[in-house]
Amino acid sequence: MTGTLVVEETDDRVVVTLRRPEARNAINAAMVRELHEVCAAVEQQPRLLLITGAGGTFAAGADIGELRERGRDQALQGINSRLFDRIARLPLPTVAAVDGYALGGGAELTYACDIRLASPAAVFGNPEPGLGILAAAGATWRLRDLVGASVAKQVLLAGRRLDAEEAHRLGLVAEVAPADELLKRAHALLDRMARSGPLALRLTKLVTDAPGGHPLTDDLAQAILFESDDKRTRMDTFLSGGRQ
Ligand code: COA
Numbered sequence: 001m002t003g004t005l006v007v008e009e010t011d012d013r014v015v016v017t018l019r020r021p022e023a024r025n026a027i028n029a030a031m032v033r034e035l036h037e038v039c040a041a042v043e044q045q046p047r048l049l050l051i052t053g054a055g056g057t058f059a060a061g062a063d064i065g066e067l068r069e070r071g072r073d074q075a076l077q078g079i080n081s082r083l084f085d086r087i088a089r090l091p092l093p094t095v096a097a098v099d100g101y102a103l104g105g106g107a108e109l110t111y112a113c114d115i116r117l118a119s120p121a122a123v124f125g126n127p128e129p130g131l132g133i134l135a136a137a138g139a140t141w142r143l144r145d146l147v148g149a150s151v152a153k154q155v156l157l158a159g160r161r162l163d164a165e166e167a168h169r170l171g172l173v174a175e176v177a178p179a180d181e182l183l184k185r186a187h188a189l190l191d192r193m194a195r196s197g198p199l200a201l202r203l204t205k206l207v208t209d210a211p212g213g214h215p216l217t218d219d220l221a222q223a224i225l226f227e228s229d230d231k232r233t234r235m236d237t238f239l240s241g242g243r244q
Helices: 029-044 064-069 072-077 079-088 105-112 139-147 149-158 164-169 179-194 198-209 216-226 229-239
Strands: 005-009 013-018 048-053 094-098 101-103 115-118 123-125
Touching: 005 029, 013 029, 029 079, 048 105, 048 179, 072 079, 079 105, 094 105, 094 179, 101 105, 105 123, 105 139, 115 164, 115 179, 139 149, 198 216, 198 229
Parallel strands: 013 048, 048 094, 094 115, 101 123
Antiparallel strands: 005 013
């Protein structure tokens, strides 16, 4: 337990629970700092990352009390956008398990993760223009990539909130599970990914997120994997009748 997070680490995964019950887990400077510490640990020892929120809320955005006091220079520091970029670039897959509100920066944090799961109570939205600001930590481009420009503009410009069922239908969310099973399902997803070759997962994520250069980047990544002992062992296992 740090100030704003509960962090549980095992050999193959780190589970982070956002926990600021007095502010619906709103992302303040302390949480940003603590999430950077988690990133540093995951970069140092690559593991899967699961992010969730305590108390039936994922996160109700950036902390509005802090946002109110920030000026141009803080905006240019990209306090949330740099953190979410760092999370998006973590070496191994990241999963957000969303129960309740994921609004503003909370939604953007989930957009920066590779896969999202939701409880039926999940709500995604970007109400920033209502506060006189822009969703500047990834929503304008990540959400568009995830659900297309038409729906992204409805969320960003018209305040549309996506409930779990809509988010699932749009592909934003991989699966909807009852709140009391959400973490179990998220861990089952992580278990599945943990059975894959870690270098293969890492390079697949890198190439999928690469801005361009296909198929060269794909070929280079495959060239590395084709030489790995892990690949030979896994294929030998398959060919001898074993299954992953
Ligand atoms: N920043 C700071 N504090 C926040 C917050 C945020 N983003 N979101 C909620 N809180 C605080 C509230 O001020 C309230 O504090 P108080 O008990 O001292 O009055 C507490 O968390 C509970 O929030 P409340 O609004 O009473 O809960 P609710 O269940 O009725 O509504 C939300 C939940 C998420 C719908 C509502 O809190 C909300 O709209 N939050 C702001 C969402 C937003 O605009 N985010 C974008 C920020 S860029």
